[in-house]
Amino acid sequence: MSRKTAKTDTKDSYVTADGRTIGPAVMEMQNITLRFGGVIAIQDISFDIREGEVRAIIGPNGAGKSSMLNVINGFYHPQEGQVLYKGEVRKPLKPYEIAHQGIARTFQNIALFKGMSTLDNIMTGRLTHMKTGMLSQALWWGRAQKEEVENRAFVERIIDFLEIQSIRKVPVGRLPYGLQKRVELGRALAAEPSLLLLDEPMAGMNVEEKEDMSRFILDVNEEFGTTIALIEHDMSVVMDLADRVVVMDYGKKIGDGTPDEVRSNQAVIDAYLGVSHD
Amino acid sequence: MPAEFYYGVEVFLNGLMAGVMYSLVALGFVLIFKASGIFNYAQGIMALFAAMTLVGFQEGQIPFAHLINAVFGTEVHHFGWTMPAFFAILFALGVMLLFAFLVEKLILKHLVNQEPIILFMATIGLAYFMEGFGDLMWGSNVKKLDIGIPQGGNFWIEENTAFLGGEDFYGFYLDTLDIYATVIAAVLVTSLVLFSQYTKTGRALRAVADDHQAALSVGISLRSIWVIVWGIAGFVALVAGIMWGSKSGVQFSLSLIALKALPVLMLGGFTSIPGAIIGGLIIGVGEKMFEFLIGAPLLGGATENWFAYMLALVFLVFRPQGLFGEKIIERV
Numbered sequence: 001m002s003r004k005t006a007k008t009d010t011k012d013s014y015v016t017a018d019g020r021t022i023g024p025a026v027m028e029m030q031n032i033t034l035r036f037g038g039v040i041a042i043q044d045i046s047f048d049i050r051e052g053e054v055r056a057i058i059g060p061n062g063a064g065k066s067s068m069l070n071v072i073n074g075f076y077h078p079q080e081g082q083v084l085y086k087g088e089v090r091k092p093l094k095p096y097e098i099a100h101q102g103i104a105r106t107f108q109n110i111a112l113f114k115g116m117s118t119l120d121n122i123m124t125g126r127l128t129h130m131k132t133g134m135l136s137q138a139l140w141w142g143r144a145q146k147e148e149v150e151n152r153a154f155v156e157r158i159i160d161f162l163e164i165q166s167i168r169k170v171p172v173g174r175l176p177y178g179l180q181k182r183v184e185l186g187r188a189l190a191a192e193p194s195l196l197l198l199d200e201p202m203a204g205m206n207v208e209e210k211e212d213m214s215r216f217i218l219d220v221n222e223e224f225g226t227t228i229a230l231i232e233h234d235m236s237v238v239m240d241l242a243d244r245v246v247v248m249d250y251g252k253k254i255g256d257g258t259p260d261e262v263r264s265n266q267a268v269i270d271a272y273l274g275v276s277h278d
Numbered sequence: 279m280p281a282e283f284y285y286g287v288e289v290f291l292n293g294l295m296a297g298v299m300y301s302l303v304a305l306g307f308v309l310i311f312k313a314s315g316i317f318n319y320a321q322g323i324m325a326l327f328a329a330m331t332l333v334g335f336q337e338g339q340i341p342f343a344h345l346i347n348a349v350f351g352t353e354v355h356h357f358g359w360t361m362p363a364f365f366a367i368l369f370a371l372g373v374m375l376l377f378a379f380l381v382e383k384l385i386l387k388h389l390v391n392q393e394p395i396i397l398f399m400a401t402i403g404l405a406y407f408m409e410g411f412g413d414l415m416w417g418s419n420v421k422k423l424d425i426g427i428p429q430g431g432n433f434w435i436e437e438n439t440a441f442l443g444g445e446d447f448y449g450f451y452l453d454t455l456d457i458y459a460t461v462i463a464a465v466l467v468t469s470l471v472l473f474s475q476y477t478k479t480g481r482a483l484r485a486v487a488d489d490h491q492a493a494l495s496v497g498i499s500l501r502s503i504w505v506i507v508w509g510i511a512g513f514v515a516l517v518a519g520i521m522w523g524s525k526s527g528v529q530f531s532l533s534l535i536a537l538k539a540l541p542v543l544m545l546g547g548f549t550s551i552p553g554a555i556i557g558g559l560i561i562g563v564g565e566k567m568f569e570f571l572i573g574a575p576l577l578g579g580a581t582e583n584w585f586a587y588m589l590a591l592v593f594l595v596f597r598p599q600g601l602f603g604e605k606i607i608e609r610v
Contacts (some may be wrong), residue, residue, distance in 0.1 A: 094499075095494040095495075096493075096494045096497050096498055096499040096500070097497075098495075098497070099494075099495060099496055099497025100497050104495075104496075105495055107491070107492075107495070111489055111491050111492035111495065112489070112492060113484065113485050113488035113489055113492060113493075114488060114489070115484070115487075115488050116481075116484055116485070116488060120481060120484070123481055124481055124482070124485045124493075124496045124498075125496055126478075127478060127481070127482060127496055127497055127498060128496070128497040130478040132478070137473070137477040137478060137479055137480075138469075138473060138477070144477065144478075147478075148476065148477070148478070187496065191496065191497075
């Protein structure tokens with residue numbers, strides 16, 4: 001597949017075989033080390049995420065993938081190393097400020113507003129784009145009304161895109177698992193993120209749901225040009241999706257490159273298949 | 279129709295209007311409970327404090343006059359002006375918003391991720407602090423609250439309904455203040471519901487009430503939402519304080535209306551705004567009708583004091599989550 005033609009050796013933009021433009025790095029992790037007390041969750045890891053690409057972080061359970069995602073996200077502050085976001089060193093953030101930086105995410109164990117409808121859930125994704133003050137909103141007057149209508153229109157486009165028109169008004173708590181995942185993706189997309197983080201987007205899905213989700217992830221990347229970083233422990237899922245893959249094991253980086261490069265990397269094979277320690 | 283039937287209708291209507299007043303108090307509890315999981319013991323005191331502040335502004339009282347006089351040996355009590363009700367309400371609202379801000383800054387901020395029981399204890403502390411603080415600020419005497427809402431029986435309704443019941447019936451006796459309170463409460467509740475459904479902040483409020491982690495991930499600051507929620511609860515407390523204060527004067531017993539909200543909450547569910555409204559109406563109508571039909575003729579009267587609690591108890595047995603509350607299902 002064409003996606004496996006990604007180049008890793010240049011800082012300049014290039015065009016992939018399937019016609020997507022990949023830009024320079026939007027996020028760079030430099031020598032990140034993260035400790036929890038005596039436990040080292042991440043040890044001296046560096047990699048970058050380029051604009052417009054699908055970047056995967058894979059590894060067996062407990063490899064430190066979720067910790068890594070939380071560092072990218074700004075939720076954890078690494079003890080060593082630095083994170084460059086859009087070319088600047090990022091300062092420690094409060095959890096809610098991350099979204100305002102243009103980073104949206106989904107969660108491994110879906111974190112939706114279960115009592116709210118699909119439409120309202122996705123509308124919350126637009127919060128960072130809505131600026132009117134409380135008073136104007138309370139009176140439903142002038143800009144507040146205009147803003148609400150515009151953002152509503154945007155959300156309707158996302159609903160069309162994800163093919164969830166039929167569940168617009170349904171409280172998401174009542175939806176099946178696969179659809180909830182899709183709504184969560186919709187909420188993240190609504191923020192028009194510069195970087196979209198997906199934490200195990202296929203976890204717990206059946207084959208059909210996995211195929212649907214893969215298709216949506218590819219479509220999002222192709223049609224909106226959204227930069228995506230995703231975590232997955234199932235290697236086969238990632239290989240068809242990602243332009244480049246980082247492989248982690250026991251908190252260390254053991255591989256980085258295109259899916260083909262990673263697949264033929266001996267350390268990666270050992271980590272996944274197990275190797276006798278003698 | 280016999281006149282008794284129309285008296286029954288009159289009792290029913292009065293019950294509905296009393297119920298609206300209960301709903302108003304219960305609403306303040308529900309707002310805070312939904313957004314932050316805190317049962318705010320101080321809600322009743324907030325209503326009292328808001329009403330005292332309103333009267334204080336209206337009559338141009340000097341805050342902390344007693345303290346000032348004791349320390350400096352002066353003899354000051356009033357600024358010597360009175361303020362129109364409208365502006366006094368605005369100022370009182372301002373004080374309640376400032377109060378919300380301080381509660382977040384001084385208390386909630388330091389208790390993030392604590393057990394609900396600890397937060398509950400904190401609101402008990404807050405309640406007693408405010409009780410003392412309110413007295414110190416505005417004095418503990420019984421005050422009259424009058425913002426120009428007419429009181430007493432509504433003659434227009436009485437005259438125009440007298441023909442219904444024949445000779446023994448003199449028309450429905452409905453208190454004008456109650457009618458105003460009902461209309462105001464209806465407007466307040468409707469606008470709160472619209473606000474929470476169709477605005478960005480309203481949606482953020484519901485989001486926080488639903489899931490804190492998810493709310494953070496879409497960029498909602500929990501702390502600013504808590505200020506807003508306590509601000510709205512303060513506003514609701516002010517409205518409740520005005521209505522109850524106009525009815526029975528501003529004094530300590532005003533804060534005990536919170537106790538009346540408890541059965542309403544048990545009935546309607548702690549997490550449901552419609553529940554608070556319907557629960558209030560059921561309690562209001564229920565206690566008046568029970569007194570009229572059973573209490574007064576058979577039990578020697580005065581059943582209104584305990585009927586609400588008994589009803590709530592029966593409800594707890596059959597439907598612990600309340601009428602509209604979220605059903606708690608534990609996975610095994």
